[in-house]
Amino acid sequence: MLERPSVEIAPLLLGAIVTSRGVSVRLTEVEAYLGEVDPGSHAFRGETRRNRVMYGEPGHLYTYFTYGMHVCANIVCSPAGVATAVLLRAGEVVDGVELARARRTTSRKDSDLARGPARLVVALGIVLGDDGNDLEEGPVRLELGEPVASFAQGPRTGVSGEGGSNAYPWRFWIPGDPTVSPYKASVPKKRAGAPSA
DNA sequence: GTCGAGATTATCT
């Protein structure tokens, strides 16, 4: 099922249900990463300790720590040995809303509970230790529902390598859904100097 | 609503 490139899997994950530790989320926004040929992917520069899971079997969870304070979750695609994955960017909490709300004290609206990769992870109670878990047996489970009628597609956001890595329109979302990240597409200057001029 | 800047630490070179 998931043994295909993430660009093909990504739109199929829209509308799927992810359940973890008492909270269920319906995915509304995802992003595809094609390890080897994708400069924006962690796997672009080869296999490392962090992206090791991406090279493993599909249907597993790939979590990573980023920006020193946030955790993001991916679903590993493609057969073992091929490092592609789908980043879970946003979703709608369909079950365990109160629990999710308790975890996300900074959000005061339901639609913000899982809007954003790190937020989604927090709402679901996913931790770094869930890295590599089987999505059929582990604490985090994926349930593919009926495919969405339609989806939108566009450039990714927040990916490093402004010049080329965000040129790939591998971001998918459900049009009109309030839980889709409204984040600015413009890349900030960052504090760790990356002057292109 | 949009725009701008800071925070904070595992991982990588």
Next chain:
DNA sequence: GATAATCTCGACC
């Protein structure tokens, strides 16, 4: 030592 697939807070419209 530098980087990073982000979030939150503040200011402005």
